Amino acid sequence: MKKKFVVALVAAMSLTVAGTGTVFAMNNFHIHGENCEWVVDKAAYDEVIQHPEEGHYEKVEVSPEEGHFETVHHEAVTEQKWVVDKPAVYEDRVIVDKEAWDEEVVVVDKPAWDEEVEVPEQGHYETVVVKPAWDEEVHRIGTFCHNCGFEIHSIDEWIAHSKASNGQCMSYGDKEVTEIIHHEAVVEQQWKVDVPAHTEIVHHDAITHIEIVHHDAITHIERVEVSPEEGHYETVVIKPAWDEEVWVVDKEAVYEDKWIVDKEAWEETVHHKEEGHWECNGEPQKPEQKPENPDQKPEQPGNPDQKPEQPENPDQKPEQPENPDQKPEQPENPDQKPEQPENPDVETPETPDAENQATPEQKPEANKENVQTQATETKKEGASPKTGDTTSALPVAGAGLASLGVALATILKKRK
Helix, strand or coil, rough: HHHHHHHHHHHHHHHHHHHHHHHHHHHHCCCCCCCCEEEEEEECEEEEECCCCCCEEEEEEEEEEEEEEEEEEEECCCEEEEEEEECEEEEEEEEEEECCCEECCCCECCCCCEEEEEEEEEEEEEEEECCEEEEEEEEEEEEEECCCCEEEEHHHHHHHHHHHCCCEEEEEEEEEEEEEEEEEEEEEEEEEHHHHHHEEEEECCCCEEEEEECCCCCCEECCCEEECCCEEEEEEEEECCCCEEEEEEEECCEEEEEEEEEEEEEEEEEEEEEEEEEECCCCCCEEEECCCCCCCCCCCCCCCCCCCCCCCCCCCCCCCCCCCHHHHHHHHCCCCCCCCCCCCCCCCCCCCCCCCCCCCCCHHHHHHHHHHHHHCCCCCCCCCCCCCCCCHHHHHHHHHHHHHHHHHHHHHHHHH
């Protein structure tokens, strides 16, 4: 039973190591061509971050409070309580809220009404110009003084004028003159209508008279005190007198702020990886972090102008087993022994590949063929791994460990 368990354990360990090596190789294996060189843009470096101490302040007592107890006496708590000796006497009385009064009430003899009235035309007289004022030229013959031009209407008027001029005006004669006669405007009085004749509604107020209406007084019944209540006050004890022990502080306690460390100061070292890019045929490639094997050069395409193909999902990682830590299944009945063949002299391996299972002596040759096959595939892809390239050796190491596990399992079964 132990041998069977050891066989299963060795096989599981071999498969796990082989799978891990294959996955590690897939994650770190780079297929590159010739004429490519890794150029460092920024060297790897360690950054030291100093984290300060963390804590808080707390009030800490330096010297305690000092004092003593004193007895304080409290007097009894009392109150004055009214004790009735003779109850009050009440009776019902009529209380007048409003005295009786007389009110003048308007009585309508005829309600208000509207009347239709014919209103005659209303207007005024205005002075209207029939013919505007005008000036008229009139020609006539008149007698005038030859010296000053004074108009003479009679012989007496001329004699008087001649004497008055002191001999200056001595002759006169007739001549035609033109006069302007002004005529005032011709006007007449005309009637202007302000309000045409129309029908109006005349409102007539109601015809009323005043009557006196008497209102009785408004009252209500109320109980009125006839004789007041009689009694006296008595002192009643609510709480008896008592003594109380009271702490009297003689000296206050002294406190100070003390720093309490929650987390000591510490420093953190952050490693930054080297950054750079590949240059193929003198042309810089997309910047990336330094590969695990910087001596391995990127694949050079057949067409130098053709850019390398990008995967559909560059962030996708190789598939991992669903449960890498899963142990091999144990049989339902551990104590059950394996079935013996009908012919015990004929050995039948339990592995499905028993027919193709190689003996331990044949394993080195199988490993050589496996290595040669991988080397052939590498040459086909156009990459030539260099000496010391751990990435390219990982698949070979995984395959060797798997072969070793199968060989050990076969040996143990034969011995059994």
